[in-house]
Amino acid sequence: MTRRPVVVGIDGSTAALHAVRWAADRAARTNRPLRIVHAYHLPPGFPTGVTVEESILDGLRRQGRRWLATAQDLAREVAPTLETAAALAAAAPTTALLHETENAALLVLGNHGRNALTGLLVGSTSQALAAQAHCPVVLVRGGEDGAPTPSGPIVVGVDGTDASEAAVAFAFAEASAQDATLVALHAWAESVFETAIAGPNAPLDWDRQREVAAEALAERLAGWQEKYPEVRVERELVHDRPARALRRCARTARLVVVGRRGRGGFRDLVLGSTSQHLLHHAAGPVAVVRTETAE
Structure with a gap:
């Protein structure tokens, strides 16, 4: 049976190399091959002209091959016996990476990009990847020295619905592979609707709310x-x-895991302002796990 690879998208940035380190370590721990992908294309609005376009594309291809070679060397430093492959795709990064997720076990990306991948993890492209990828997506943020957090627990957000089942499954597998403690976090806050129904002077039964959460x-x-x-x-x-x-x-986790869909605060974690807050400010890697549960 073919082993699905861990795929990492690169763009020549330092952040992408941090993602390569994380992806190589993860691939080695789970006995999977690593596939390193760089996508290139002319940006929208680029001046037309066959000769000019081909010259620029040739330069992008040469640059991409250099970046891929550097990334492969780095991956082998992390895991010398790791099986690696490099792919140069003539397509928009979003299109190429979404296609890669059809046969991937995991997609890994750095928290910032440049050139064609600029804004990959902080704008519409990141939302597309997180919302449409066919496999879990890990967004890697390096520490002060650029290295992913090597210790700390795996933290999984659990919202009390079937939507978090895939996230829990992924988090347990990661904790097992990394020999890490798993922290299962359930956060709740009463909604404006619930408060209005109860009335402004109604006492809140904190003990009962905690029991329900437990x-x-x-x-x-x-x-x-x-x-x-x-x-x-x-x-x-x-x-x-x-x-x-x-x-x-x-702040202290080696990985935070969330499901793509949910209820309450976790519902918009990937597709709304909450996701943007976490992706911009989380101190470590964040995994977004696809669930098949219907909304």
């Missing part, structure tokens, strides 16, 4: 601890906005 968390973890008995699990219940709680955890 039950929801336990339900989502049921079975996974038995499947991964070697993984140490810590449950954390937080009365807070999910994005703020996850950002706080990201």
